Amino acid sequence: MSYCLLSALPTAAELWPIALPLLAGGSAVYFLLPRPKTYPRWWGAGLSTTALLLGGVLPMLGSGVSPESILFWSFSLLGIVSGVLLVTQHNPARAALAFALVVLSTCGLFLLLAAPFLMAATIIIYAGAIIVTFLFVIMLAQPRGMSDADDRSREPGLATLTGFLLLGTLLFVLVGYSQKLQDNRLGVDRLIERTREVAALNDRMAMDEKIGKGWEDDELFKQFSGVFKSRGDWKDLDDRRAQVAIAWSTIDPLDPKAVEASRARLGELIALGEIARDRLAWLPMATETPLSDLSGAPPVREFERVRRDAAGLPRMPADNAAYLGRSLFTDFLLPVELGGSLLLVATVGAIAIAFRRS
Numbered sequence: 001m002s003y004c005l006l007s008a009l010p011t012a013a014e015l016w017p018i019a020l021p022l023l024a025g026g027s028a029v030y031f032l033l034p035r036p037k038t039y040p041r042w043w044g045a046g047l048s049t050t051a052l053l054l055g056g057v058l059p060m061l062g063s064g065v066s067p068e069s070i071l072f073w074s075f076s077l078l079g080i081v082s083g084v085l086l087v088t089q090h091n092p093a094r095a096a097l098a099f100a101l102v103v104l105s106t107c108g109l110f111l112l113l114a115a116p117f118l119m120a121a122t123i124i125i126y127a128g129a130i131i132v133t134f135l136f137v138i139m140l141a142q143p144r145g146m147s148d149a150d151d152r153s154r155e156p157g158l159a160t161l162t163g164f165l166l167l168g169t170l171l172f173v174l175v176g177y178s179q180k181l182q183d184n185r186l187g188v189d190r191l192i193e194r195t196r197e198v199a200a201l202n203d204r205m206a207m208d209e210k211i212g213k214g215w216e217d218d219e220l221f222k223q224f225s226g227v228f229k230s231r232g233d234w235k236d237l238d239d240r241r242a243q244v245a246i247a248w249s250t251i252d253p254l255d256p257k258a259v260e261a262s263r264a265r266l267g268e269l270i271a272l273g274e275i276a277r278d279r280l281a282w283l284p285m286a287t288e289t290p291l292s293d294l295s296g297a298p299p300v301r302e303f304e305r306v307r308r309d310a311a312g313l314p315r316m317p318a319d320n321a322a323y324l325g326r327s328l329f330t331d332f333l334l335p336v337e338l339g340g341s342l343l344l345v346a347t348v349g350a351i352a353i354a355f356r357r358s
Helices: 002-007 012-032 041-063 067-088 092-112 116-141 156-199 204-211 219-229 235-249 258-279 320-328 333-354
Strands: none
Touching: 012 041, 012 067, 012 156, 041 067, 067 092, 092 116, 116 333, 156 204, 156 219, 156 258, 204 219, 204 258, 219 235, 219 258, 235 258
């Protein structure tokens, strides 16, 4: 596990594009935090602008402009600005409204990721319930005027350092994992392309010269095996690769149907490579985790066993909303009940604070 985490870390050349925006953003939040003797506001505004330029605008200029990228950067910019306002506002009611903007911008990102249910659930739960509860607490707990508790920050330096250190750690791990994932996908794509080039040949002897003569010494099969063995949970693909290699070695090159049989074996190898490429798009998950298929294929099901329609999309139940509700109250009953208990405790606390008398 420790080796996998270390191998996912980015290189030194990839640290600066993350470290510089984090340093500028952390300094901006530190200068903008409320305190009795505040720093000049333009310090925080200038550092915030620098952080946004380093972390957002420059990558967008280098990657081109598209409707998706414009929406992504717009929602991201709104979320960042709203998050800064959330922790720097003296008025708690305004801070709650800034939190609502953070939630709405996050829902916009969910919608860009083709997750409409998650977007709607986030709006209903956070913007429609939790933030409203916050506002009720603020209004009921301070009927005689505003408190000065938010005019100063407790340990602003330590809070800023801790928050941005955690954010930097998450970004470093995600960037390293994404880069490693992209490299693995490119390696699998090259193997698939090379296998297709071999399958396009019309002579079995030319195929043997292209990839090797014996399956034990064959370079192409060994490269596929190296990719499969590098992942601890891909033993099934490596076993099927070995079966394809054995079947390849049993084909007689002088047989008139040798080319067709060889192409069939190479097609099986290409299918294994496509399965590996699809698996690289998902984070690893324990396949023995029991999850029902009430709201569609569970994420732990093997990719090749997912039922698909003519367009290749996973099949969903006809009454997907009903099945989803049934799944929430079976597989995820405990998280749902914990969320309801959290809202109940917040309501009881608001009532208790509102009726407290000196």
